[in-house]
Amino acid sequence: MLEGLACKSARLEEEPHLVEYVVVHELIHLLERKHNERFRALLDQFMPNWRVYREELNGGELAAYESFDLG
Numbered sequence: 001m002l003e004g005l006a007c008k009s010a011r012l013e014e015e016p017h018l019v020e021y022v023v024v025h026e027l028i029h030l031l032e033r034k035h036n037e038r039f040r041a042l043l044d045q046f047m048p049n050w051r052v053y054r055e056e057l058n059g060g061e062l063a064a065y066e067s068f069d070l071g
Contacts, residue, residue: 018053018056020047020053021050021053021054024043024047024050028042028043028046
């Protein structure tokens with residue numbers, strides 16, 4: 001199990017924009033709990049390329065942990 005976490009951690013070190021996406025995503029949850037239109041509008045405001053980053057996460061090895069389906 002820890003080996004898998006190390007691989008995920010190494011990938012995130014190589015792709016800090018994915019870490020930034022997850023952090024921004026979670027911070028926006030402080031303003032809007034649900035993944036609704038307002039949530040997506042806030043993501044658009046603070047991180048215009050969020051859809052690209054979400055696709056990277058959903059299509060990559062991190063997808064096994066969570067799917068970031070925001071509509």
